[in-house]
Amino acid sequence: MIRMKTLVSTSLLAILLTASIPHARGAAQVSKTDIQGTWAESQISDWIDRGYVTGYDDGSFKPDNTISRAEFVALINRSYGFTETTPIAFRDIPASGWIHEEVAKAVKAGYVTGYSNGTFGANRPISRQEAAVVVTRLLKLEDADSPPIGLADAGSIDAWARDSVATVVANGIIRGYTAANGFKPRQPLTRAEAVVVLYRSVVVKESLADSPTTPPGPTIPAVPPTPTAPPLPPAPIPSVPNPNPAPPILPEPTFPSSPSTPSTPSTPSVIDRTAPALSGVKTGLLPLGDNVQAVSSETGTLYLVPVTTTASLANLNEAVEARLGVKTSAAAGTNASLPTGSLALGRYAVYAVDASGNVSAASGEITLGQKQLAVAMPTGLSAPKSYDGTASASVTVGALIGVIGTEAVTVTASAAYDDASVGAGKTVTVTYALSGADAGHYAAPVPYRTDKGIIAPAPLKIDKPNVSVVESSASNSEIRVTAGALAGTVAGETVTVSAEALYDLSAVGKARPLAIVYNLAGADAANYAAPAADTGYVVYVQSHPDMGTILDVIATAKMYDGSPLTDVWAGSRAGVPGGAGIYPGDDATVVGQGTYADAQVGTGKTLTVSYTVSGVDGPNYDSPASFVLDSGAITARPLTITAPVLTAKPYDGTLTAAVAPGTLTNVVAGDEVFVQASATYADPQVGTGKVVTVVYTLSGKDAGNYAAPASLTVNTGEILPGA
Template sequence: MNRLQKFVPTVLTAVLFLTSPQVTLGATTTLKTDIRGTWAESQVSDWLDKGYVTGYEDGTFKPDNTISRAEFITLVNRSYGFTELAAVPFRDVAPATWISTEVAKALKAGYIKGYSDGTFGANKLISRQEAAVIVNRLLSLENKTQQESSFTDAKSISLWAKEAVDAAAVNGIIQGYSNASDFKPHQPLTRAEAVVVLYRSVTVRDVLASTPTPTPDTPTLPTPTPTPKPATTPIPTPSLPTPTIPTTPTTPPVDRTAPTLSGVTTGSIAFGDNVSAISNEKGNLYLVPSTTGSTLSDLNRVISESLGIKLSVEAGVPAIFHTAALSLDHYVVYAADASNNISLASGEIILTKKQLIVAEPAALAPIKVYDGTPSTSVTAGPLLNVVGDDSVILQAVASYNDSTVGAGKTITVVYTLSGADADHYLAPVNHSINTGVIDRAQLTIGEPALSVEESLAGDSELHILSGTLIGVVAGENVSVSVEATYDTGTSAKARPVTVHYTIAGADAANYVAPENNTDYVAYVQHHTDTGQIIDLITTSKVYDGTRSSAVLAGSRLGSCAGAGICPGEDAKVEGSGTYDNENVGKNKTIDVSYTVAGADANNYSAPEAIALTTGEITARQLTITAPVLTSKVYDGNTTAIVTAGTLNNTISGDDVFVHAVATYSTPQAGSRKQVTIVYTLTGNDAINYIAPVSVTLNTGEITPGI
């Protein structure tokens, strides 16, 4: 399909009702109680009787309810008798449903398309100007006088719908409000309005189909008066009247003077910009490719092939050609008068790609953590200067000048275009900043392996093995060493243990070593015969819904006469710890108790229990599945409609719930809008958790409102 034929914006090609057909087409019997006395009573009643529409289950019609895209095309298909089906390509239209059937009919009839993202949007509402565009497609309406509507709010009619609204108004299909002064182009169509619009459109269709083609009248010539013959008998000759001889009409002079053009826009212009021209005579103006012949048949052939534009004009009145329907090419303007004289061609008009611009990147990250690559995340702002309903999608890719750690780096954002109409545009100019930063990556590490062993001197010693490094870029050379220390110069029994990590290797400069681990306490006891005994107690943990604390009891081997375990006997001291409660908090009490296990355990008494007051339970970080954003109609605020995903990492049985609040970056209508979602937690156990991290998406949509 060429561009001139694309009369309706892709994003607004079809418009239908909000509720399902079971509700819209609803009850089998409608009492008509709520349409009596209304402005649309006659048309709605007629269509109810014909079965094109029905009411709701309570017997009402609800004429002021709005109508969705799916419901509107259902009415179109019924009133126009469309039954043939086409394949349905839309990913949001489920197969084998009433919606897919009606969409298939509309596609076959050729009066709808879908959105540029491959969806149909069956439940979106139809506006009054969209309905005008649909009707214009169905009837190929003409506005022969090029009369523009006189609505007081005409400036608010979208450019892509202006001609359709004018044609529909001139043909009496859609009228205005307040004594026809206001059109309200963005106001959703009501059920009553939808019926009346289609009722009138069917009437206009029938009139157009039955109107005969006019033929020229045959002129009536005067009959000459015959001259009387004289009688054979001589009589006085009467005075005869002079016969009337028809007068040959004077032939008007033939107009052989070609019209002249003035005020023509020439040279290079951007796609979508207007071309102006003036003819000194009443007739037609043609904007056609420069290779078109200068005969009337050539000009009209190009128009019939939708390769150019034809306008009816008055003498000396400026005319405007809208180039949004044309392909990129070289064009000229011709004028033709009422006698079919053709002017000389205007200077050449070169229709070139339109330069698009874009707001500053909405989510360019000037600081990132080292990941071994120069790429960084970016989200482009909305495109500006796209013409009408053209399908143009903007992609943005951002990258640093290199991938190494450092500051003052250059980040360049490269824009590219895609979409069905991208060839008519130039991508926005690339954007760059010189304040980029790549920070060293913070490494984490798995839990260390701690053990307490008896030395040859009879003392307990603390040994440690590191966990596995997490966060090193694949293929890079980074190693880790670990050391566990505690204060040996104090007589205190409970001594905090610090696990220190150090990284090395050729790529270590790109990283920050794992944070020191301070989750343990060494409980040191002295015995005269066994030396120093160390018990390792876990004093900090992430909330897990339990009160337990790990305790690793040190060796207590020694002489049988002392406090130790006799060599060779099967006995071992074991410890366990219990927090005072399972909830998040600091300075919590941990009670540590001991038992003796083994075949010879009965020969020994367990060590005395101890209590620590330095316990800590930290909150558990939650994650969440992807949220679901729902588009909304413009209402002037930035509140977005969102459904939160499902929480992950909660403890079974805990009373915790998530709530999501979503906010658009701006309140204006548009697609691919930035939305920030913030999560909060409620419930009796919410205090033990950290809410999921906020997220920013770029899939928000605000549709035009009233």
């Protein structure tokens, strides 16, 4: 015979129950429609009538909803009048609130403990085997000496609960379903079962009230990764509903219609033991952040959990509570979405759970991998690149597409031609790299390729040529040009340059156009474009009967340098004995000088060409007559500038960027020139690595003589979230 160690009378229990549910009178009137015909109708109806339990706000009782560990202990505390508390420190229970108070009472009463990891699992559904442990401790019953007999799943009962299950089964407090179906130890307890368990516990107390006590039975060990004891709501059973239904227990109840008088059992209803069917799940690789779609054949809940999760309702909920998985409600036959953005990369499966707590078979395996991001079309690839001996290409990266929410991910791009040689229609490949705190969640965009790349010959610069006019054997003048030094060739490459003066002596007029043309040679000459022909010259032609044809070269165009002077190369004025010109053997040389009317930039400027005779014998000669040309030109001086400084700005919906210009270079000493910069974002959205275009303007009294630095496009802009 199983005996109690301590007894509480049924009459006292009834008084405590009634007194401990103060808001039962104010709760909704229970219609009892959802308990009619159920296996526990008699017991639930009786307790509703006595005011021991209440229903939900809509008047229902929801007998098949599961009950949590916190709710179960709250019901026991109210039923047995436990009011004393003891300090507790479970790390998953807040320091205040009804759960803390009820668990503190339960621990003080000695019928529950927590888990070995320092948690209590207050919101977890309490399993049938946990309820068995709680009841044996609550009633201080001696444990049975062996596991339950005749139950098909006796071997699945955890060792820490085996003796307690044997005890409650032997005393008829919790029964198995059938010999074939077993005890279902890990199945959650329902609201109906909770009422019946306490109902039956009263019967056991009364039946043993007059029996002598016996020495204590064996101590029940604290449940390791599974709880030793459980809990319930801060109000009557229904006032803290649990939305996760589970299958009912005890199909053959035999207990009284009141806590002291046994009742006739009602006819048990058909219990749903059929697991829902799962469909519509796409298996295989899925980018993290995309939703998993699934359809359940029954209304209930869908779970997405790691494939290592055991297929039980308790374990599914544990995975969700630990943020290892997610769940969502699902209507029968309706597609539902399970978000993956909060999960880790890995292997997952979907389960469907119906209203009775039946768990479907697992779906096929889903691998959550890095989400493949896309990127807007890159720009700048079709612009020709000047040959520089490398295959690198310039590219402006597009905006990232597909980042979840506000996750921190930025993208950079690098581009390369298929080779470094000069040519058109070249293949350019753009590759992307991700950075940022959340970059590990994503795979970089796939490389982009185009066949519109161009590598153009590199334009070379050349220093000012050396021009001279010398006398020929026929006493005619001859123009000779020596090219200046080349600049811009790649180190180690072989390129040479030559120059020649081209002009037409047969043309009409004294001032005739002259161009200095450059030609490249050498093994690597094809990679370069020769410096542009210099056309800023005229040759001034004069004929003299004694001196022959006299040629003067005049630089009629120059870049602004703050001076009105320009170069003139005077031709030979050699004469013959007794004739005009410089007498042979005299130390005298004709020197020319060109002077603009002013030093400012302009075209069609007046240019005066004058001469002097230098040398020891120069004073013996009159200088050639000066003359005026009206074809002079002074071009604007191009300026360069150091890099601008961009400042991040808060979002304001505009494209304006905050920028400070760099420092101007190549300004003539003493000139007054200032630079301003304006910057514009490509779009006004929050982000980093944004494209910004910087435009420069000049001011100051000498600004008209200069060309502003070229506009610049960068991808280092940043717009911050607004306040």
